[in-house]
Amino acid sequence: MARGLTTTEQCFLTFMLKRSRCGDGYLDSLAGITVEEADDGGMKGLVFTSANEARVLGEDIAQIWFNDIDGVEVMATLTIDNAGDLYELEVWKVDFSPLLMLPANPVVIAR
Numbered sequence: 001m002a003r004g005l006t007t008t009e010q011c012f013l014t015f016m017l018k019r020s021r022c023g024d025g026y027l028d029s030l031a032g033i034t035v036e037e038a039d040d041g042g043m044k045g046l047v048f049t050s051a052n053e054a055r056v057l058g059e060d061i062a063q064i065w066f067n068d069i070d071g072v073e074v075m076a077t078l079t080i081d082n083a084g085d086l087y088e089l090e091v092w093k094v095d096f097s098p099l100l101m102l103p104a105n106p107v108v109i110a111r
Contacts, residue, residue: 002034002049009035009046011104013089016078020062026086033086042098043091055081057088066106068099073109 005013010030017023017030038045062078073094081087093099 002036004032004034005030005046008102008104012076012102012106013078015105016062016064016076016089019064020078022061029086038088038090040091041096043093044099044102045091046089048086048088050081050085052081052083052085055083055085055087058082058084064106065109065111066103067109068093069101070097072097073111074099075111076106 013030014027017026020026034049035046036049038047058080060077060079063075065073065075068074075092075094077090077092079087079090091099091102
């Protein structure tokens with residue numbers, strides 16, 4: 001079911017977009033964007049909704065590594081579709097356990 005972003009999700013995406021090579025163009029649209037929760041085993045990934053039924057995965061525009069509150073490393077990747085619209089926030093915890101907390105302002109770790 002489509003929904004708006006939570007405050008934490010919006011802060012997290014803003015953080016990622018500001019680190020992206022093309023993120024400034026997306027910042028103003030975050031307030032009105034809708035998402036669906038990804039079927040990702042509790043990793044808290046998001047799929048951005050679109051009326052474009054022909055859209056497919058395009059490219060990564062941002063990627064960060066951070067630690068979950070249990071200390072396990074997490075990778076987050078933000079992608080756009082073939083039309084240049086936000087497509088997905090993929091979140092992957094290295095031990096495949098569910099993400100405990102999506103941070104509003106993650107502390108990026110070097111990998």
